[in-house]
Amino acid sequence: MYVELPDFCPHCGKSVEPILVSQNIVKGNESQCAELCWKCPNGICSRLFLSSSELSVQNGNAYYLLSQYQLIPTYCPPIDFADEVDRVSPQFSEIYRQANRAENAGLNEIAGVGYRRALEFLLKDYCVYIRPEKEDDIKKEFLSQVVQKFVDREEIKQIATVALWLGNDESHYVKKT
Known part of the structure; x- marks a missing residue:
């Protein structure tokens, strides 16, 4: 053989x-x-x-x-994020790594939802970081509202809006894109 x-x-x-x-x-x-x-x-x-x-x-x-x-197991190369990212949103880093492992294992149906969840943690943690006095509001609001209300940089707001639109599609029965 x-x-x-x-x-x-x-x-x-x-x-x-x-x-x-x-x-x-x-x-x-x-x-x-x-x-x-x-x-x-x-x-x-x-x-x-x-x-x-x-x-x-x-x-x-x-x-x-x-x-x-x-x-x-399938090989999943290690992913390192900048220290600033790990400091601002340690849960983002872990959720993203788990989504990446799922994708590398061929679990594409759940990887997209994992990436979407990672993005939510990153954006909300970033908003809490830049606006700590609004932490309670940021945690309660829907992510799209958080982005519109608390993200001041227009380029981040535009990218986040598109990413959320695509990411939300991953969790629905019928994809709209």
């Missing part, structure tokens, strides 16, 4: 030649699936991960790769 060797670790993101730990063939009617467990040789990481490839059986035991391998 030949399957393509993963060339990086999905945990640490380093380029590696992983060590094969175990393998399993899942048999189906038309095709089979090769599941391989690998260990990252990077001493700092040393974590396990899986690759999965669909195989075809021809001529008895000869296996031919039908699909590119899929790594589990």
Whole structure:
């Protein structure tokens, strides 16, 4: 059996030649699936991960790769925000990272809602930062009203309005865009 060797670790993101730990063939009617467990040789990481490839059986035991391998977990590069962003809105940073992990895992139906939520935290926290005396009002208002009432910079207001319009679309049954 030949399957393509993963060339990086999905945990640490380093380029590696992983060590094969175990393998399993899942048999189906038309095709089979090769599941391989690998260990990252990077001493700092040393974590396990899986690759999965669909195989075809021809001529008895000869296996031919039908699909590119899929790594589990999927690799999600780290995202670092400017210190100012983390200071003003630490929840934005965490929510955004979670939405990004969902997107990288192929969970596109929930990633958009996560990005929209992250944007809400960033904008409201920013408004509280620039107008701390209005914190209670900012927390109670709908985000679109907060942007219109408390964001003074026109370019931020315009970008936020468009982003909210697109982001809101992610959470509705029928998208309007």
